[in-house]
Amino acid sequence: MRRPAGxxxxxxxxxxxxxxxxxxxxQPELTGLVEETQLRFPGIPALxxxxxxxxxxxxxxxxxxxxxxxxTSLSLDEVIATGSAYDQRVLDEWAWNLLGLCxxxxxxxxxxxxxxxxxxxxxxxxPDYACGESSPKAAxxxxxxxxxxxxxxxxxxx
Numbered sequence: 001m002r003r004p005a006g007x008x009x010x011x012x013x014x015x016x017x018x019x020x021x022x023x024x025x026x027q028p029e030l031t032g033l034v035e036e037t038q039l040r041f042p043g044i045p046a047l048x049x050x051x052x053x054x055x056x057x058x059x060x061x062x063x064x065x066x067x068x069x070x071x072t073s074l075s076l077d078e079v080i081a082t083g084s085a086y087d088q089r090v091l092d093e094w095a096w097n098l099l100g101l102c103x104x105x106x107x108x109x110x111x112x113x114x115x116x117x118x119x120x121x122x123x124x125x126x127p128d129y130a131c132g133e134s135s136p137k138a139a140x141x142x143x144x145x146x147x148x149x150x151x152x153x154x155x156x157x158x
């Protein structure tokens with residue numbers, strides 16, 4: 001007998017949930033599973049990052065940002081007190097990078113720049129952060145409306 005979609009079996013533990021709860025491509029059909037996981041395993045940093053990823057990918061960067069701000073504010077003692085395993089990248093690099101994306105999406109260029117600097121500091125050798133320019137001015141240039149290129153009319157097509 002198949003269980004209904006989005007319903008976790010009783011013996012599911014947090015170790016198997018992150019992969020189910022982290023739809024990086026924003027699959028809205030996983031929302032039920034994510035919501036149930038949030039109820040069953042609240043306050044676990046790795047899962048909170050997965051929930052924030054889902055929120056960002058499904059159009060809720062404000063909720064994701066609040067969750068990520070909580071993650072990045074945790075002390076190591078607070079993380080250990082959750083009783084869950086943790087990966088330092090969750091608390092630093094990955095949370096800060098996603099927070100930067102959320103802040104950028106929300107129009108907070110200075111906040112995005114600050115978050116991206118934290119991500120880069122947490123993983124200085126990561127080439128993804130080697131953009132050379134992480135500033136509000138760079139973000140503003142990205143936001144500038146661009147004129148479409150005007151291409152000459154093709155003369156070789158009838």
